[in-house]
Amino acid sequence: MTAPVGRASNGHAPGGYDKHAYEPFAVTVDLAVLTVRDGVLQVLLVERGHEPYAGHWALPGGFVLPHESAETAARRELAEETGLKDVSELHLEQLRTYSEPDRDPRMRVVSVAFAALLPHPPEPHGGGDAVQARWLPYDTAGPLAFDHDRILADAHERVGAKLEYTCLAPSFCPPEFTLGELQQVYETVWGTPLDRPNFRRKVLATPGFVEPVPGAARLTGGRGKPAALYRAGGATTLHPPLLRPTPEGRS
Amino acid sequence: MTAPVGRASNGHAPGGYDKHAYEPFAVTVDLAVLTVRDGVLQVLLVERGHEPYAGHWALPGGFVLPHESAETAARRELAEETGLKDVSELHLEQLRTYSEPDRDPRMRVVSVAFAALLPHPPEPHGGGDAVQARWLPYDTAGPLAFDHDRILADAHERVGAKLEYTCLAPSFCPPEFTLGELQQVYETVWGTPLDRPNFRRKVLATPGFVEPVPGAARLTGGRGKPAALYRAGGATTLHPPLLRPTPEGRS
């Protein structure tokens, strides 16, 4: 149902609007902004300056404004929090909506959660007064405010799953990247080491996943043989999927 | 973010509540209730009795009440619309939230959409006055009210995808079912015929997907060799996945 039209099954009188037929909610967006830096999965967090949860870290977010969709609000918040000029290219994905009645002790707040993937994280840029924003490692992102631990865990799981069957991984990488960097994205998000030759074979076997940068360009990060550079191809889904190694057990 | 605490990045004064910091929204749930009957994918729809979209079919749904989560509201609506006594066992899955500002011409309504899977559909049970509820074939579910076409398509896509890598399919079947019935679920949702021996091999190769009903029970639906009966096993995910045949092209 979309409109506040009372229906018999609702126990409301049919007709126009009924002020008592619904309760207004505050609607917000919460963002799980993830990046991979130096082989560590990091998440953008803000420190709360007020009760409840004053001093706790929380996911960035904010209200959906009257003229906005949740997606628009999420992208606006993403731009504000990261300080990036152009976030229109970033991957932003709606996770799910969290609506437990008691998730905010003060009032009824329904929050639409999003996961965002960033390549080179711009430095956190301090927020306003009394509030700071920082990149923190996912593993040590202690207990967060509200139900944000759950949201963050859901974001991690979703991203990990989407790496398997979509071409999402380059979203974590700069425009041109080596296969080693791409592999590190998978290993970091999944928390599992991967066999390098096999990873390479599978990535290159999927047409349109990555395409070589023609100018025989190479990148030298340190010692070792220079790696060829690739950029994201046009494909969006992975056939066959790049499954993460099962921890053994089936379920 | 969860609470209406103004933050510098929001341009709001920090502190307690600011009546102008947010706009209240009506929050509803929309349900895409799907079933497979006689090899046809069917969806539960209600006919609207009022403007806008009077006379159009729409997905069932209703308001989230003040004390409810969206999941609770969805399950309550599901029970009301289907007339089922116990919906606690039914598979109910949050799809995503639709929040375009103009999706309802009258006011700002944010809707959390759910997909529900039913086995033996109970007959629609007429709704209240001026509103009827009916099962209609998915393919001929003409243009629906609001953005419900989109929601329904998203539900179909989600369910189709989840059949690949989860043990969701028995949710469409009665407690005991034949492998032929299970295969028909896949074929109907995917819209693709499957090879019967291969389907059987893959289903039985995944431990915990289905388990045979021990009493050598058999079901005779008509002619042909009687089929063994199975019930859902304890597994929740499919390893290896049961991938739908790719229409050839990769992407």
Place this chain on the structure above:
DNA sequence: TGACTAATAGTCATACCGACTATAAAGAGG
């Protein structure tokens, strides 16, 4: 009894995957 129908069993060549070895191309350090 003899089609006809549907379930179940089995075959076979190919694709894919994980584990592994081998080679190439750079830097570091003596």
Place this chain on the structure above:
DNA sequence: CCTCTTTATAGTCGGTATGACTATTAGTCA
């Protein structure tokens, strides 16, 4: 300059899963 280390890349090999088939079994219907 030579060797060791490091990283990228190439290739091998056996096991498993898969798609396309064929064969057999066990019922109903005429």
